[in-house]
Amino acid sequence: xxxxxxxxxxxxxxxxxxxxxxxxxxxxxxxxxxxxxxxxxxxxxxxxxxxxxxxxxxxxxxxxxxxxxxxxxxxxxxxxxxxxxxxxxxxxxxxxxxxxxxxxxxxxxxxxxxxxxxxxxxxxxxxxxxxxxxxxxxxxxxxxxxxxxxxxxxxxxxxxxxxxxxxxxxxxxxxxxxxxxxxxxxxxxxxxxxxxxxxxxxxxxxxxxxxxxxxxxxxxxxxxxxxxxxxxxxxxxxxxxxxxxxxxxxxxxxxxxxxxxxxxxxxxxxxxxxxxxxxxxxxxxxxxxxxxxxxxxxxxxxxxxxxxxxxxxxxxxxxxxxxxxxxxxxxxxxxxxxxxxxxxxxxxxxxxxxxxxxxxxxxxxxxxxxxxxxxxxxxxxxxxxxxxxxxxxxxxxxxxxxxxxxxxxxxxxxxxxxxxxxxxxxxxxxxxxxxxxxxxxxxxxxxxxxxxxxxxxxxxxxxxxxxxxxxxxxxxxxxxxxxxxxxxxxxxxxxxxxxxxxxxxxxxxxxxxxxxxxxxxxxxxxxxxxxxxxxxxxxxxxxxxxxxxxxxxxxxxxxxxxxxxxxxxxxxxxxxxxxxxxxxxxxxxxxxxxxxxxxxxxxxxxxxxxxxxxxx
Numbered sequence: 305x306x307x308x309x310x311x312x313x314x315x316x317x318x319x320x321x322x323x324x325x326x327x328x329x330x331x332x333x334x335x336x337x338x339x340x341x342x343x344x345x346x347x348x349x350x351x352x353x354x355x356x357x358x359x360x361x362x363x364x365x366x367x368x369x370x371x372x373x374x375x376x377x378x379x380x381x382x383x384x385x386x387x388x389x390x391x392x393x394x395x396x397x398x399x400x401x402x403x404x405x406x407x408x409x410x411x412x413x414x415x416x417x418x419x420x421x422x423x424x425x426x427x428x429x430x431x432x433x434x435x436x437x438x439x440x441x442x443x444x445x446x447x448x449x450x451x452x453x454x455x456x457x458x459x460x461x462x463x464x465x466x467x468x469x470x471x472x473x474x475x476x477x478x479x480x481x482x483x484x485x486x487x488x489x490x491x492x493x494x495x496x497x498x499x500x501x502x503x504x505x506x507x508x509x510x511x512x513x514x515x516x517x518x519x520x521x522x523x524x525x526x527x528x529x530x531x532x533x534x535x536x537x538x539x540x541x542x543x544x545x546x547x548x549x550x551x552x553x554x555x556x557x558x559x560x561x562x563x564x565x566x567x568x569x570x571x572x573x574x575x576x577x578x579x580x581x582x583x584x585x586x587x588x589x590x591x592x593x594x595x596x597x598x599x600x601x602x603x604x605x606x607x608x609x610x611x612x613x614x615x616x617x618x619x620x621x622x623x624x625x626x627x628x629x630x631x632x633x634x635x636x637x638x639x640x641x642x643x644x645x646x647x648x649x650x651x652x653x654x655x656x657x658x659x660x661x662x663x664x665x666x667x668x669x670x671x672x673x674x675x676x677x678x679x680x681x682x683x684x685x686x687x688x689x690x691x692x693x694x695x696x697x698x699x700x701x702x703x704x705x706x707x708x709x710x711x712x713x714x715x716x717x718x719x720x721x722x723x724x725x726x727x728x729x730x731x732x733x734x735x736x737x738x739x740x741x742x743x744x745x746x747x748x749x750x751x752x753x754x755x756x757x758x759x760x761x762x763x764x765x766x767x768x769x770x771x772x773x774x775x776x777x778x779x780x781x782x783x784x785x786x787x788x789x790x791x792x793x794x795x796x797x798x799x800x801x802x803x804x805x806x807x808x809x810x811x812x813x814x815x816x817x818x819x820x821x822x823x824x825x826x827x828x829x830x831x832x833x834x835x836x837x838x839x840x841x842x843x844x845x846x847x848x849x850x851x852x853x854x855x856x857x858x859x860x861x862x863x864x865x866x867x868x869x870x871x872x873x874x875x876x877x878x879x880x881x882x883x884x885x886x887x888x889x890x891x892x893x894x895x896x897x898x899x900x901x902x903x904x905x906x907x908x909x910x911x912x913x914x915x916x917x918x919x920x
Contacts, residue, residue: 381556403546747765856901882915
C-alpha cells in the first residue's frame with residue numbers, strides 16, 4: 305500500500321524529498337530511468353523544490369470546496385458548447401438548431417446523454433426541467449440519425465464512464481515501438497477524430513512495427529488539402545468562437561469513444577489583481593498592454609522575458625534548470641511590479657537565470673492556470689491514452705478550446721522552448737530535460753494538498769509537454785472538419801433565422817431580391833466561365849477579374865496584384881498581402897497560399913475575395 309504524501313504550511317510543499325513517487329515496487333521514477341534519455345526524473349523534482357523555495361507557491365485551488373453539482377457542471381458544459389438555449393427554455397433558436405444539425409451520430413448521442421443527465425439531476429432536486437431532451441431529440445429524429453436508445457441511455461448523476469486505459473508509463477529502454485506507422489505521419493483532418501476510434505479498435509494490432517530510439521517521438525504533420533490549411537489566427541474571432549463549440553463537443557465524444565471520463569473543474573470567480581504584472585489575469589494584462597501597443601496578443605512582460613532569454617541564454621548550459629538567486633529574483637519581481645509600465649525597469653541587470661525564474665514565476669502565479677482550470681483535467685487525461693496519434697488528436701482539440709489569450713501565450717512559450725531544445729549541444733538541455741522542468745509549472749495546481757496520483761503522473765505530464773513542443777505547428781492548425789462544421793452552421797443559421805414581423809419580412813425580401821438580381825446580372829456569365837472578382841482596396845488597382853482553373857492558387861492571385869501594383873505610383877510595397885475569403889458561409893478566412901481557388905469557390909460561391917494585410 306502506497307504511503308501518503310504530506311504537505312505542510314499554506315500553499316507550500318514540505319520538503320523536496322517528500323513529493324516523490326513511492327519507493328515500493330517499480331516506481332514511475334525507476335521506469336523513467338530505464339526508458340528516457342535523461343536517465344532520471346531529477347530535473348522534475350529539482351524544479352518542484354525550486355517552486356517550494358520560491359515561497360510564492362503554486363496556484364491555490366480555485367475549485368469550489370463544496371460538493372460538485374452535476375446539473376451545474378452539465379449546464380456549464382452545454383453553455384460552453386454553444387447549446388445554452390437547451391437549458392434556458394428558449395425555442396426556435398436558429399444558431400443552436402443549426403449547430404445541432406451538423407453533429408455526427410456519435411456527437412448527437414453524447415449531447416443527448418449530457419442533456420438527459422442535466423434534466424434528471426434537476427428532477428432529483430424537485431425542480432421541473434425547462435426543456436426535456438425529447439423536445440430536442442425527437443423519436444423520429446433519433447431513428448433517422450441512426451443511434452439507438454441503448455446507445456444514448458440516460459446517465460445517472462453517479463454514473464461514470466470507467467477508464468479502460470492505464471496511466472501513461474514509459475516503456476523499457478530502446479524498446480519503444482512506434483504507433484503502427486512511420487516516424488513522420490500525416491494526421492487526417494477530413495473526418496472527426498471520434499469517428500476513427502472504433503475503426504482503429506476493430507483493426508488488427510501491428511506486430512511488425514519498427515523499433516525506434518528511446519529519445520525519438522512519433523511526429524505528425526498536417527495534410528495538404530486543396531482548400532488550404534487554416535491556422536488559428538487565419539479565422540475571424542466569431543468563427544473561432546464556433547470552432548470552440550464544435551471542439552468541445554468533439555473532444556467529449558472522442559474521450560467517450562476511448563472510454564475516458566472527461567472531468568471538468570468547477571470554478572469560482574477570481575478577478576485577480578488589476579495592476580502590476582504578476583498574479584494579474586491575462587485578459588487584464590492585455591487590456592493594459594494594448595494601451596501601449598494596440599493589437600498585443602501576448603503580455604508584454606512575458607514577451608520581454610522570452611526575448612531576454614533568447615538574447616542571453618539559449619546557449620547557456622543549464623538554462624531553465626539552474627535557478628537564479630532567490631533574493632535577486634524576489635528583488636527583480638518587486639521592481640517589475642513598480643517600474644515595468646513606467647518604462648523605468650533596467651533590463652540590463654537581469655541575468656538569464658533570473659529571467660528564467662521570473663518567467664516560470666509568471667506562469668505559476670496566473671490567477672487561472674495557463675491551460676485553464678476547467679480544461680486542466682482533460683489535458684492531464686491525455687496521458688491515459690495509449691496511442692500517440694490519439695494523444696495528439698486530443699491535444700489538438702484542447703488547443704482549439706483554449707481562450708485566445710491563453711492560446712497565444714502558450715504558443716509563444718512553446719516557440720521559445722523549441723529554440724532551447726534546438727541549442728541542446730550548447731546548453732545541454734534536451735527535449736526531455738526541458739519538458740520535466742516546464743511540466744510542474746503548467747500542470748501542478750494544488751496549493752495545500754497534492755494527491756498521490758499527481759506525483760505518479762509526473763513523467764506523464766512531462767511527456768505531454770514533449771508532445772506540445774514537437775507538434776506545435778500542427779496543433780495550431782484548425783482541422784478541416786471543424787471548418788466544415790462552421791460553414792454548415794452558418795448556412796443553417798441563415799436559412800433558419802426568421803424575420804420578426806411582416807414589415808421586416810417584406811423589407812428583407814425586397815433587399816434580397818435586389819441583391820440577387822444585381823449579382824446575377826453582373827456576375828452570372830463570369831461565374832459560369834470560372835471568373836471571380838477580386839478586390840484590393842489598398843492597391844493601385846483596386847479590383848480585378850481573375851479566371852480560375854484547376855491549378856489557380858491563392859498565391860497566384862496575390863502575385864498578380866503585386867505585379868500590377870508595381871508602377872510609377874507604387875515603387876515599393878508597404879505591407880505583405882494575403883488573399884481572404886469573406887462572407888458566404890464563413891466570417892472571414894485568410895487563405896493559405898497553396899489554396900486551390902476553384903475548389904474553394906465550389907464550397908463557398910457567395911464569398912467576396914479581398915487582397916489585404918492581416919491587420920486591416
